[in-house]
Amino acid sequence: MDIKSQLRVSAPVLVMVYAFTTAILSIVIFLGIEHNIELDHFTQDPATIMSTPFYLGFFSYIGILFWCAAAVICFYTRAILPETTENSRLRSFMLYSGLVTSLLMFDDLFLLHELVLPEIFLLPEEVVYLLYLNILLVYAVLFRAEIQKSEYIVLVIAAGMIGASQFVDSIPMPLPEDSFLEDAVKLFGIVTWFTYFARYGLTKLEEKFHVK
Numbered sequence: 574m575d576i577k578s579q580l581r582v583s584a585p586v587l588v589m590v591y592a593f594t595t596a597i598l599s600i601v602i603f604l605g606i607e608h609n610i611e612l613d614h615f616t617q618d619p620a621t622i623m624s625t626p627f628y629l630g631f632f633s634y635i636g637i638l639f640w641c642a643a644a645v646i647c648f649y650t651r652a653i654l655p656e657t658t659e660n661s662r663l664r665s666f667m668l669y670s671g672l673v674t675s676l677l678m679f680d681d682l683f684l685l686h687e688l689v690l691p692e693i694f695l696l697p698e699e700v701v702y703l704l705y706l707n708i709l710l711v712y713a714v715l716f717r718a719e720i721q722k723s724e725y726i727v728l729v730i731a732a733g734m735i736g737a738s739q740f741v742d743s744i745p746m747p748l749p750e751d752s753f754l755e756d757a758v759k760l761f762g763i764v765t766w767f768t769y770f771a772r773y774g775l776t777k778l779e780e781k782f783h784v785k
Contacts, residue, residue, distance in 0.1 A: 632756045633681070636763045640678035643767040647671030650774035654781060663777060666719040670770060673712050677735075680705075702739075723776075727769040734762030 574582075601615045614622060620629050651667035654660045680686055686701040709732070713720065720728065738759035 632760055636760050637678060637682050639763045639767040640674060640681060643763075643770045644671045644674040644678060646767075646770050646774045647674060650778060653778065660781070662716075662719060666716045667774070669712060669716065673708065674766070674770070676705075676708070723773050724769065727765060727772070731762050731765035731769055734758050734765060736762075738762060 601612065604610065605612045605615065619625070620627050623629075647667045648671040651664045651671065654664050654667070656664070683689055686698055686705070690696040690701050691698050738755050741755040741758055
């Protein structure tokens with residue numbers, strides 16, 4: 574394909590991508606001006622801004638990468654499955670699994686339940702936890718048939734670890750870093766969550782396309 578043909582095919586997609594990116598940058602500029610925040614606080618890495626070691630937040634970053642990978646797997650599996658009546662429930666399950674995973678990822682990335690929602694939107698942390706719990710319960714009930722046909726014990730272990738990590742920090746520990754065990758349990762939970770959806774998506778694609 575020559576360059577002209579490539580540009581003709583790619584132009585609509587690039588316009589959409591650049592429009593979305595421009596919208597994000599515009600919001601950042603507006604917030605910076607409105608709240609007198611330096612723009613590099615939005616654009617640079619925290620370690621650069623604060624002159625801290627590069628490994629600052631290592632566990633957190635690794636966890637977010639696994640959240641993102643799990644969400645991408647869900648959305649990609651949903652997109653690649655043929656849009657048929659037979660696949661309707663499966664495609665819905667993967668879509669909502671991707672949305673739930675994305676919610677958990679953004680919560681982890683931007684500290685929604687810890688800082689943003691309680692301090693900016695004045696929602697008590699307990700209310701946020703209750704809201705998240707209800708979302709997860711509705712998700713589990715709606716797609717219980719799909720979950721029961723899968724290796725659901727892996728998903729249960731993942732949810733249990735992630736839930737347990739929220740309470741581990743209240744346990745007295747002989748560690749100088751009180752949050753280490755909490756973050757370690759959480760990371761195990763996130764990796765297990767990723768493992769469940771990676772295996773589930775791969776299995777379903779193999780079944781649909783008869784690939785081994």
